[in-house]
Amino acid sequence: MDALPAVTRTHCPYCALQCGMELHAETGTPLRVAGWNGFGVNRGALCQKGATSTELLNPAVRLTTPLLRSHRSAELEPATWDEALDFTADRLSAIGAGHGRDAVGVFGGGGLTHEKAYSLGKFARVVLQTPHIDYNGRFCMSAAAAASQRAFGVDRGLPFPLADVAHTDVILLVGSNLADTMPPALRYFTAQRENGGRLIVVDPRRTRTAEQADLHLQPVPGTDAALAAGLLHVLIAEHLIDEAFIAARTTGFQEARAEAQRWWPERVEAVCGVPAGEVRAAARMFAGVSAGAEDKAENPYGTSGMVLTARGTEQQADGADAVNAWINVALAAGKAGRPYCGYGAITGQGNGQGGREHGQKADQLPGYRKITDPAAREHVAAVWGVPADSLPGPGRPAVELLASCGTDIRALLVAGSNPVVSAPDAEFVTSRLRALEFLAVCDVVLSETAALADVVFPVTQWAEETGTVTNLEGRVLLRRQAVAPPEAVRSDLDVLGALASRLGRPGFLTSPAEVFSELAQASAGGVADYSGLSHERLDATSEGPGLHWPCPTPDHPGTPRMFLDAFGTPDGLARFVAVACEPAIEEPCAEYPYRLTTGRVLAQYQSGAQTRRVRALNAAEPGPFVQLHPDLAAVLAVAEGDAVRVTSRRGSAVAAARISDLIRPDTVFMPFHWAGAGRANSLTRRTTDPVSGMPAFKTAAVRLEAALVETAQVETARAETARVEAAQ
Structure with missing residues (x-):
C-alpha cells in the first residue's frame, strides 16, 4: 500500500451532512481532527461527535480480532x-x-x-x-422515500443544495431538531432568518431548533397528516393557492382538495392540539402573506418556500401519507420546481x-x-x-x-x-x-x-x-x-x-x-x-x-437542482396525493394514558454503539432520560433526576426524569441511544406504514410511575465510561 499523507481530507463517519474534515497524522501522536474549511457544506464546522470521532480508532474500544x-x-x-x-x-x-x-x-x-x-x-x-x-x-428514510416517489417520481433527500436554504423566504420544517442532530446545518437556517426569511417549526417539543422559529406548532404526536391537511384547507379557503402552477405542473389536485375540505382549523385543533389561529397563521406565512418578499429581484416568482421533513413526521404508522400531506401544501402554494423552492427530506444516516x-x-x-x-x-x-x-x-x-x-x-x-x-x-x-x-x-x-x-x-x-x-x-x-x-x-x-x-x-x-x-x-x-x-x-x-447525481456521463457536471423543468414522473407532472387522515392506531387509554415519542440527543448517535465508547460524549450525555412536563411530574410526585418507569404494551424502561415545560403535558420523550433497562425501543411498536414499511417509532401509549430503584442502565453507562477512560 502507498504511504498515507500527513493530512487527509475526508468526511465525518456520522450523519448525512457528511461534514468535511482534515485528519492530521503526526508521528507518535494520535490522529488529530480539524474542520475542512474548503468543503462548502460545513465550511470547517464540526459538532462534538465529529470532533471526537478518531477516538473510535483506539484498539481498546473496538474489535481487533474475529x-x-x-x-x-x-x-x-x-x-x-x-x-x-x-x-x-x-x-x-x-x-x-x-x-x-x-x-x-x-x-x-x-x-x-x-x-x-x-x-x-x-x-x-x-x-x-x-x-x-x-x-x-x-x-x-423509507416513508419520505415512498412519498417522494409518489409525488415526484424520484427520491433524493434534498433535490437542491443545502445552501439554497439560506436564500428561501419561508421554510416549513417538520419533525426535525437540527440543533441536536446536525448542528453545522443550522447555520443555513440562521442565515435564512438573517436574510429576512421566516421559519415555521412543527414539533411536539420546544427544541433548540424550535426556539429559533417565527412560529412553532406543537401537535399531538401522530397527527401530522391532519395538521398538514388543515394548512392545505386554509390555503384553499383563503385563495392562497397558486392556480397557475397547479394547472401547469401538477395533477390530482381536486382529489386532495376534497379531502382537505374536511379539515377546517377548528377540527384540526380538536385532533392535533394546535390552536386554530396558529394553523391559519402558518398557512398564511407559508403562502407569503405579508412576507414583504414578493418583489425580491432574485426571485421573479414571488415568495419562495420549502417544506422539509424528518423523522418526527415520517416515523409513524401513516408516515408516507403524512409526508405526502406536507408535499401537498408545497405544491398547492406553488413552492416546488422553482428556484429556492421544493420539498426535501433530511436524511439521517451517513x-x-x-x-x-x-x-x-x-x-x-x-x-x-x-x-x-x-x-x-x-x-x-x-x-x-x-x-x-x-x-x-x-x-x-x-x-x-x-x-x-x-x-x-x-x-x-x-x-x-x-x-x-x-x-x-x-x-x-x-x-x-x-x-x-x-x-x-x-x-x-x-x-x-x-x-x-x-x-x-x-x-x-x-x-x-x-x-x-x-x-x-x-x-x-x-x-x-x-x-x-x-x-x-x-x-x-x-x-x-x-x-x-x-x-x-x-x-x-x-x-x-x-x-x-x-x-x-x-x-x-x-x-x-x-x-x-x-x-x-x-x-x-x-x-x-x-x-x-444523476451524473450519467464522465463529462456531466452533476445535477445540484432537480425538477426545475419537469418532475421525474412519466408525464413530468407532480402528483397531489389525497390523504385520508386517520388517528394513531395506538391511542392513549385509561391503562396507558400518555404518549411516548422518541428521538436523538446532541452527544449520542443512533444506537450509541460507537458514541457510547467516546469519553467526552458519555460525559456530556451519560445515560437515558425521560423528558416530561412539570404538571405530569407533579402528578407522579417525581423530581428532577428521579427514576421513572415507562411501560407500554410491549415492555418497560427505567430512566431518570428530566423535567421541562418545553414538552406537551400529555407527551413524554425518550432518546433511543441506550441498551439495557433504559432502552426506549423496548416500548415502541412494530406497527408499520403499509406504503413504506416504516415503523411507528414516534407514537406509543404508555403509563408512568416513580421507580423505587435507580435504573441499571445509568450504572451500565457509568461502568462503560469508566472502562473507556481506563482504556484511553
Whole structure:
C-alpha cells in the first residue's frame, strides 16, 4: 500500500451532512481532527461527535480480532480469520441446503459506504440467492422515500443544495431538531432568518431548533397528516393557492382538495392540539402573506418556500401519507420546481441515501431500479454475469425480516447495524435473533447485536478505508483513507469476497475503486445514475465538493437542482396525493394514558454503539432520560433526576426524569441511544406504514410511575465510561 499523507481530507463517519474534515497524522501522536474549511457544506464546522470521532480508532474500544462461538451456550472467543470464515460459510451453506435459500437473510446499515452496500446486495442475490435483504435505513428514510416517489417520481433527500436554504423566504420544517442532530446545518437556517426569511417549526417539543422559529406548532404526536391537511384547507379557503402552477405542473389536485375540505382549523385543533389561529397563521406565512418578499429581484416568482421533513413526521404508522400531506401544501402554494423552492427530506444516516439507491433495500436493485422490473433485472444481471431469472424477487422489509428470524429465516448476516437497540419492540427482536440457528455480524465494535452472534468479524471503519457516500443533498463524496487498520482487521468487502469464494462464487470484487466502477455500470440508465462517476473523478473535483447525481456521463457536471423543468414522473407532472387522515392506531387509554415519542440527543448517535465508547460524549450525555412536563411530574410526585418507569404494551424502561415545560403535558420523550433497562425501543411498536414499511417509532401509549430503584442502565453507562477512560 502507498504511504498515507500527513493530512487527509475526508468526511465525518456520522450523519448525512457528511461534514468535511482534515485528519492530521503526526508521528507518535494520535490522529488529530480539524474542520475542512474548503468543503462548502460545513465550511470547517464540526459538532462534538465529529470532533471526537478518531477516538473510535483506539484498539481498546473496538474489535481487533474475529470472534467465534462454536455452540450457542459457549462464549465468544478469539479465532483466526480462516476459522471464522470457514465456520460461517459452512453454516450458511448447510442452512441454505437444509431449509432453502430463503432461509438465509441479510441485514445492512445506512452507514455503509456505497461499495459495501452494493456488494452486500449483490452477495445476497448472487451468492446466497435469497430475496431477504433489507437495512436499518428502513427505520430512517423509507416513508419520505415512498412519498417522494409518489409525488415526484424520484427520491433524493434534498433535490437542491443545502445552501439554497439560506436564500428561501419561508421554510416549513417538520419533525426535525437540527440543533441536536446536525448542528453545522443550522447555520443555513440562521442565515435564512438573517436574510429576512421566516421559519415555521412543527414539533411536539420546544427544541433548540424550535426556539429559533417565527412560529412553532406543537401537535399531538401522530397527527401530522391532519395538521398538514388543515394548512392545505386554509390555503384553499383563503385563495392562497397558486392556480397557475397547479394547472401547469401538477395533477390530482381536486382529489386532495376534497379531502382537505374536511379539515377546517377548528377540527384540526380538536385532533392535533394546535390552536386554530396558529394553523391559519402558518398557512398564511407559508403562502407569503405579508412576507414583504414578493418583489425580491432574485426571485421573479414571488415568495419562495420549502417544506422539509424528518423523522418526527415520517416515523409513524401513516408516515408516507403524512409526508405526502406536507408535499401537498408545497405544491398547492406553488413552492416546488422553482428556484429556492421544493420539498426535501433530511436524511439521517451517513449513507442512508446511497444504501437504498444501490441494492440494500428489499425491493430495489442498483441505480434505484425496481427489482420487479424485467428490464432492470436484465441490465443488472448482465453486469453481474448471471441469468436474470436467477435473481430473486422482492424480500421482506426490515421489521418483517427481523420478525421472521428463528422461524422462516434460520440464518442472518448483519453488517453495520445494531437492531437489538435500534429496532422497534426491541425485546421481541432480541428474542428473534436468539432463536436463529446462526448469526454472523460485521462491525467495528462489539455492539449489543454482535454480542449475540455466533461469529463476529472485525471490520475497517471510515478513516481506515477509502469509499464513497451520498450526503443529504444527493452529493456523492469520496472518503479517503487516513490510517492503516489494526493488523487483524479487514474490510467488509474482504469478508464478502472470502465468503463468496467459499460458497462457490470466486472473483467477488474487493477493491473499493473496482466495486464502485461496477456499481456505476449497474446504475447506468437508472433513476440514480452514477455511471459518469468514479473514484478518480471524485478525487479530482476542485476542493473535493463531490458531484450530485444523476451524473450519467464522465463529462456531466452533476445535477445540484432537480425538477426545475419537469418532475421525474412519466408525464413530468407532480402528483397531489389525497390523504385520508386517520388517528394513531395506538391511542392513549385509561391503562396507558400518555404518549411516548422518541428521538436523538446532541452527544449520542443512533444506537450509541460507537458514541457510547467516546469519553467526552458519555460525559456530556451519560445515560437515558425521560423528558416530561412539570404538571405530569407533579402528578407522579417525581423530581428532577428521579427514576421513572415507562411501560407500554410491549415492555418497560427505567430512566431518570428530566423535567421541562418545553414538552406537551400529555407527551413524554425518550432518546433511543441506550441498551439495557433504559432502552426506549423496548416500548415502541412494530406497527408499520403499509406504503413504506416504516415503523411507528414516534407514537406509543404508555403509563408512568416513580421507580423505587435507580435504573441499571445509568450504572451500565457509568461502568462503560469508566472502562473507556481506563482504556484511553
